[in-house]
Amino acid sequence: MIELAILGILKESNLHGYELKKHLRKVLGPLSNVSFGSLYPALARLEREGAVTIVESGPDAAPPMPMTGSLTGEAAAFRSRRRPTRGPRNRKVYGITPAGETRLVELMADPADDERSFGMKLAFFRWCDRPTRLRLLERRRASLLDRLEETRKAVAARDQDDPYVRALMEHDTESTMNDIAWIGRLIARETGDEGLDKETTGGHR
Amino acid sequence: MIELAILGILKESNLHGYELKKHLRKVLGPLSNVSFGSLYPALARLEREGAVTIVESGPDAAPPMPMTGSLTGEAAAFRSRRRPTRGPRNRKVYGITPAGETRLVELMADPADDERSFGMKLAFFRWCDRPTRLRLLERRRASLLDRLEETRKAVAARDQDDPYVRALMEHDTESTMNDIAWIGRLIARETGDEGLDKETTGGHR
DNA sequence: GTCATCATGTAAGCCGTTACATGATTGC
DNA sequence: GCAATCATGTAACGGCTTACATGATGAC
Numbered sequence: 001m002i003e004l005a006i007l008g009i010l011k012e013s014n015l016h017g018y019e020l021k022k023h024l025r026k027v028l029g030p031l032s033n034v035s036f037g038s039l040y041p042a043l044a045r046l047e048r049e050g051a052v053t054i055v056e057s058g059p060d061a062a063p064p065m066p067m068t069g070s071l072t073g074e075a076a077a078f079r080s081r082r083r084p085t086r087g088p089r090n091r092k093v094y095g096i097t098p099a100g101e102t103r104l105v106e107l108m109a110d111p112a113d114d115e116r117s118f119g120m121k122l123a124f125f126r127w128c129d130r131p132t133r134l135r136l137l138e139r140r141r142a143s144l145l146d147r148l149e150e151t152r153k154a155v156a157a158r159d160q161d162d163p164y165v166r167a168l169m170e171h172d173t174e175s176t177m178n179d180i181a182w183i184g185r186l187i188a189r190e191t192g193d194e195g196l197d198k199e200t201t202g203g204h205r
Numbered sequence: 206m207i208e209l210a211i212l213g214i215l216k217e218s219n220l221h222g223y224e225l226k227k228h229l230r231k232v233l234g235p236l237s238n239v240s241f242g243s244l245y246p247a248l249a250r251l252e253r254e255g256a257v258t259i260v261e262s263g264p265d266a267a268p269p270m271p272m273t274g275s276l277t278g279e280a281a282a283f284r285s286r287r288r289p290t291r292g293p294r295n296r297k298v299y300g301i302t303p304a305g306e307t308r309l310v311e312l313m314a315d316p317a318d319d320e321r322s323f324g325m326k327l328a329f330f331r332w333c334d335r336p337t338r339l340r341l342l343e344r345r346r347a348s349l350l351d352r353l354e355e356t357r358k359a360v361a362a363r364d365q366d367d368p369y370v371r372a373l374m375e376h377d378t379e380s381t382m383n384d385i386a387w388i389g390r391l392i393a394r395e396t397g398d399e400g401l402d403k404e405t406t407g408g409h410r
Numbered sequence: 411g412t413c414a415t416c417a418t419g420t421a422a423g424c425c426g427t428t429a430c431a432t433g434a435t436t437g438c
Numbered sequence: 439g440c441a442a443t444c445a446t447g448t449a450a451c452g453g454c455t456t457a458c459a460t461g462a463t464g465a466c
Contacts, residue, residue: 001425001426016445017445017446018445018446026359027370029356030377034426036445037426037428037447037448037449038427040445040446040448041448090433090434090445092445122373123367123369125369147235151234154231162328162331164327164328164330164331168327171387172234172235175383175384178383179376182376186372206453207454222419240454241417242419242421242456242457245419245420249419296416296417297418
């Protein structure tokens with residue numbers, strides 16, 4: 001899980017652990033909030049496995065070839081400053097390797113389907129192709145439908161006289177239906193047309 | 206967490222582990238799904254601590270004084286059968302003790318506020334008084350408002366050009382607002398009048 | 411007699427957390 | 439020089455899961 005997050009973020013730009021955590025908060029907002037205590041060991045593990053590699057260490061290491069050409073303008077600008085504001089002696093800037101990209105694809109494909117897993121995958125949807133995206137979306141929809149079904153059965157099954165339990169279940173049903181509708185919209189956008197990948201909504205910002 | 210669930214269920218009726226798990230599924234539906242591997246150790250722990258006690262073991266032990274008088278009709282009916290359908294040799298039926306009830310109250314009051322914790326507490330709201338319920342509801346609302354705020358900041362903070370990340374955040378905002386409104390309604394019901402405790406909605410089954 | 415279900419437990423392991431330890435750099 | 443923040447890591451522990459082990463009972 002945390003590995004997916006790390007690789008997904010590093011695929012966009014090279015970062016060191018501390019920065020990574022901040023990006024994680026921003027991109028995955030309420031889904032994540034990893035602690036250093038799990039982040040650093042995970043990075044070490046990924047490095048051992050060859051999924052990431054140290055790309056810059058010490059004050060003036062040069063950035064390597066941008067492996068995917070996918071650096072955002074902002075990240076590129078950041079990196080292009082000669083010395084990132086202050087001398088980073090102990091910083092270890094990590095970058096994703098080809099093996100890491102393979103791993104990322106594998107992690108995206110895995111069947112885990114809970115709120116967190118799905119949200120995280122969705123956040124990195126741009127890194128996979130449309131068939132994969134559709135597969136993930138439909139699997140998620142199926143899970144939600146199952147859940148809906150189960151909750152409905154529980155509500156129907158007498159002996160839920162308790163108003164709080166009832167409120168809980170009704171709210172759960174409602175939320176799940178909302179989620180299903182949302183997934184439906186995402187699927188529609190995905191199958192509809194080109195619209196998403198190269199969105200033409202230059203309007204906001 | 207699991208202890209709260211166990212005590213909350215046992216407060217309603219005495220059960221053995223296997224039954225307990227089924228009730229857990231039913232009452233907490235999608236929130237829980239504890240496994241035996243954690244349920245049995247938890248029961249043993251609670252017994253050691255004196256929060257629960259074995260109430261019936263072997264084929265024909267008599268049920269003790271119903272400690273709260275709160276046995277539901279169904280459970281009472283079940284228990285009143287001379288021999289519950291078949292000889293339960295190895296069954297250990299647990300009941301909550303006064304110490305356990307104290308512990309339950311403590312667990313309800315604790316500050317954990319995530320989806321699961323809150324849902325679980327809500328499911329056992331009938332076991333606490335109105336002030337406590339209101340405190341929990343308002344704390345939850347405050348957390349949700351924080352979350353909303355944070356997500357909004359993240360959305361506003363440029364560089365979320367990615368349509369998937371954007372979709373994720375917008376959906377999160379929407380869901381959170383729904384949750385807040387729902388909590389609002391629960392609070393209103395709670396402060397409004399007597400309505401909830403002795404609900405007069407005899408309408409549905 | 412055999413299979414599904416009921417029923418209880420143990421062991422190993424995963425994934426994460428908190429708390430602790432360390433030290434560099436910058437702003438004041 | 440001192441505090442705040444940046445930056446990296448280790449150690450201990452927590453809670454839960456899976457897989458394993460065991461055995462009774464009831465249905466057919």
